[in-house]
Amino acid sequence: MNLDHPRIAIIGSGAVGCYYGGRLAQHGHEVHFLMRSDYEHVKQHGLQIRSLHGDFSLPQVLCRRSTAEIGPCDLVIIAMKATANEALLSLLPPLLKEDTMILTLQNGLGSDDFLARHFGSERVLGGLCFVCINRISPGVIHHIAQGQISLGEHSGAPQPRTHDLAAEFQRCGIQCRVEPSLIAARWKKLVWNIPFNGLSIAAGGKDTAAILADPILEKRVRDLMREIIATAGRLGHEIPLSLIDDMIERTRTMSAYKPSSLIDFLAGSEVELDAIWGEPMRRAAAAGIAMPEVKRLHEELKARIAAR
Incomplete structure (x- = not known):
C-alpha cells in the first residue's frame, strides 16, 4: 500500500468511522x-x-453514496456493525485492487474470518478500538475518552505493513499499537465488551457508571470477566487476571457512558448479539468449554430484544 498518498475508504460512517x-x-x-x-x-x-484532544471540523468532506462512486482504494476501513456484514459482499469489490488492504474495526469475533474467506486472508487486518465515542447528531461526533487502536494481521504475525500503518495512524493523532496476535487481542476486548455492552441492556438501560454503582452488577461484571479470561486461556490466549481491575478502574473514568450496544438497542437497531456473545460461546463449545455466565447474559439479551 502507498502510505505517502493513499486513497482511503470508510465503510460505516457512524461514530467510529x-x-x-x-x-x-x-x-x-x-x-x-x-x-x-x-x-x-x-x-x-x-x-x-x-x-x-481538541475539537476540529472538516468543512469539505468527500462523502459518497456508493462504493462504485469511490472506486479503487489503497486502504478500506470497515466500521459498520457486524450485523450487516453480508452487505460487504457487494460493497467491497468496487474498492479493491491487487494490493488493497482491508482493515475491520468491528466488534466481537468472526468479522476477520468472514472477510478473509471472501476477499483473501492476505488483505485483512483487524483493529480493536478502545474508545468512548458517540454520534450525537448528523455530522457531529463526540469523542469522550481513550481512542487507541490495537492492530493485527489476520494471516498471522505482524508484517512491515502492519507497523507502517500503525506509524501513520500515530502521525495522524491516533494512538496505535501492533498486536502479535489479532485473535488474542479480540478476546482481550471481549473482557470489556461482553459484560458492559450486555449488562447495559439486560439491566434495563444502564450506563457504565450506573452499572458500577450497583454492587450486584459490578459483581456480575467481575464474574463475566473471569469466565472470559479463563476461556481465552484454555483456547491458548493468555490474559492476566489483573486486567479485570484495570478495565474496571478505566471504566470509572468514563463517567456515564452508554455502550454502543445500548445505543443500538434504544434506537431500535439490530444489536451485535452474535458477534459479541454468540460466536465466543460457539468457539468455546467447540473446544468443550462451558460459559455459563455468558450464556445467562446472552439469554437475557435475547429476551430483552424480543420484548422491545
Missing part, C-alpha cells in the same frame, strides 16, 4: 466516506469532531 476517518483527513489523507442518512447534511456542512 467518522472519528478515525476524520483524524486521517485532518492530517491530509484523501478519505472517502460512504454515507447514507447523513449524506446531505455532511455534504453541505461537513464534519464536526468534539474531542478531549
Whole structure:
C-alpha cells in the first residue's frame, strides 16, 4: 500500500468511522466516506469532531453514496456493525485492487474470518478500538475518552505493513499499537465488551457508571470477566487476571457512558448479539468449554430484544 498518498475508504460512517476517518483527513489523507442518512447534511456542512484532544471540523468532506462512486482504494476501513456484514459482499469489490488492504474495526469475533474467506486472508487486518465515542447528531461526533487502536494481521504475525500503518495512524493523532496476535487481542476486548455492552441492556438501560454503582452488577461484571479470561486461556490466549481491575478502574473514568450496544438497542437497531456473545460461546463449545455466565447474559439479551 502507498502510505505517502493513499486513497482511503470508510465503510460505516457512524461514530467510529467518522472519528478515525476524520483524524486521517485532518492530517491530509484523501478519505472517502460512504454515507447514507447523513449524506446531505455532511455534504453541505461537513464534519464536526468534539474531542478531549481538541475539537476540529472538516468543512469539505468527500462523502459518497456508493462504493462504485469511490472506486479503487489503497486502504478500506470497515466500521459498520457486524450485523450487516453480508452487505460487504457487494460493497467491497468496487474498492479493491491487487494490493488493497482491508482493515475491520468491528466488534466481537468472526468479522476477520468472514472477510478473509471472501476477499483473501492476505488483505485483512483487524483493529480493536478502545474508545468512548458517540454520534450525537448528523455530522457531529463526540469523542469522550481513550481512542487507541490495537492492530493485527489476520494471516498471522505482524508484517512491515502492519507497523507502517500503525506509524501513520500515530502521525495522524491516533494512538496505535501492533498486536502479535489479532485473535488474542479480540478476546482481550471481549473482557470489556461482553459484560458492559450486555449488562447495559439486560439491566434495563444502564450506563457504565450506573452499572458500577450497583454492587450486584459490578459483581456480575467481575464474574463475566473471569469466565472470559479463563476461556481465552484454555483456547491458548493468555490474559492476566489483573486486567479485570484495570478495565474496571478505566471504566470509572468514563463517567456515564452508554455502550454502543445500548445505543443500538434504544434506537431500535439490530444489536451485535452474535458477534459479541454468540460466536465466543460457539468457539468455546467447540473446544468443550462451558460459559455459563455468558450464556445467562446472552439469554437475557435475547429476551430483552424480543420484548422491545
